[in-house]
Amino acid sequence: MPPHQVATKLALWAAVLTPMTKYALNIAPFTIQLENHLPSSMGDRTKMLICGIAGSVLLIVILILALTVPFFQYVTSLTGSMVSVGIVIIFPCAFYLRICGEQITRDDVVMHWMIIALGVDIAVCGTLSSADYLVQSFQKGTLV
Numbered sequence: 001m002p003p004h005q006v007a008t009k010l011a012l013w014a015a016v017l018t019p020m021t022k023y024a025l026n027i028a029p030f031t032i033q034l035e036n037h038l039p040s041s042m043g044d045r046t047k048m049l050i051c052g053i054a055g056s057v058l059l060i061v062i063l064i065l066a067l068t069v070p071f072f073q074y075v076t077s078l079t080g081s082m083v084s085v086g087i088v089i090i091f092p093c094a095f096y097l098r099i100c101g102e103q104i105t106r107d108d109v110v111m112h113w114m115i116i117a118l119g120v121d122i123a124v125c126g127t128l129s130s131a132d133y134l135v136q137s138f139q140k141g142t143l144v
Contacts, residue, residue: 081126
């Protein structure tokens with residue numbers, strides 16, 4: 001893509017911001033649980049400071065792992081394709097069908113089942129692709 005076009009800049013920023021938001025969303029449950037387990041006598045400002053430091057330390061540990069463990073990116077890709085698609089695509093549709101199945105139209109049910117099938121296809125293809133790339137890199141000795 002030409003570097004001066006708006007589409008190129010949008011794609012670049014999307015590629016940069018997406019992982020940053022994913023890490024923040026993945027770390028949020030950890031910091032929320034930490035905050036809930038801190039003593040109630042502790043001030044809000046102190047709790048916020050402790051949770052901020054704990055989240056930052058956790059991000060630094062993830063960064064160190066990503067830079068030092070040779071196959072970290074491949075394992076992350078593999079688990080992401082196996083788990084993320086289920087959480088983002090499959091489970092919401094399945095839960096919606098389970099909760100509101102009697103109240104929605106047949107067309108909506110069919111559409112949700114099609115989305116679930118597409119999600120399963122994406123998860124299977126992504127998992128197989130990531131596993132294949134991991135095995136090929138391991139066999140070639142290019143795990144870097």
